[in-house]
Amino acid sequence: MITLNRVYDVSSPPKGKRFLVERLWPRGISRASLHLDGWLKDLAPSDGLRRWFAHDPAKWDEFQKRYVAELDRTPDAWQPLLVAARHGPVELVYSTRDIDHNNAVALKRYLEAKMRREK
Numbered sequence: 001m002i003t004l005n006r007v008y009d010v011s012s013p014p015k016g017k018r019f020l021v022e023r024l025w026p027r028g029i030s031r032a033s034l035h036l037d038g039w040l041k042d043l044a045p046s047d048g049l050r051r052w053f054a055h056d057p058a059k060w061d062e063f064q065k066r067y068v069a070e071l072d073r074t075p076d077a078w079q080p081l082l083v084a085a086r087h088g089p090v091e092l093v094y095s096t097r098d099i100d101h102n103n104a105v106a107l108k109r110y111l112e113a114k115m116r117r118e119k
Contacts, residue, residue, distance in 0.1 A: 001016075001085070001089045001090070002081075002085050002089075002090045002091075002092065002108050002111055002112060003089065003090070003091050003092070004091070004092050004093075004094065004099075004104050004105065004108055005018075005091055005092075005093050005094075006093070006094060006095070006096075006097075006099060007020065007022075007026045007029055007034065007093045007094060007095045008026070008029070008095070010033070010034055010035075010093060013035045014035055014037075014089075014091050015089050015091075016084075016088045016089025016090055016091060017037040017038075017084045017088065017089070017090050017091070018034065018035060018036050018037055018090075018091040018093060019036065019037055019038045019039070019040050019081065019090065019091070019092055019093065020034065020036055020038070020039045020040065020093050020094075021040050021043050021044055021092050021093070021094060021103060021104050021107055022039075022041070022044050022094055022095055022103075023041050023044035023045070023047065023050065024095075025039075026095035027095075029095075034093065036093075037084075038080075040077065040081070042074060042077040043071070043074075043077050043078055043081075043107060044103055045063075045066075045067050045070060045103050046070060049063070049066050049067060049070065050103075052066075055096055055097075055098050055101060055102070057098070057100075057101045060101045063101075063106070064106045064109075067103060067106050067107075067110075068106070068110055071107070071110055078107070078110070078111065078114075081111055082111060082114060082115060082118075085111065085115065086115075092104045092107060092108060
């Protein structure tokens with residue numbers, strides 16, 4: 001099971017593995033407060049893609065396509081998440097305000113599709 005949580009809403013230790021999936025560390029958050037199992041910067045969209053998207057919902061569909069293409073080129077970055085998800089709950093944390101249009105949402109969909117194909 002893969003869940004999402006906004007980094008500013010994290011209030012308790014995780015019930016499974018917790019990973020930050022942002023390229024930049026979130027403002028105003030201490031590292032100790034997140035109880036992370038990892039900060040997966042390499043899973044975040046490239047700087048160019050992140051800047052192009054700029055959290056514009058109108059670009060969401062195209063962002064997902066471009067981000068999936070980036071993920072397809074870096075299986076070593078996301079495969080550890082699949083391994084962790086096979087063994088228990090995984091929580092992806094992100095910092096953006098938009099809970100529906102962000103890289104963690106796209107990454108969760110991507111990983112869940114990979115898991116479905118494995119079965």
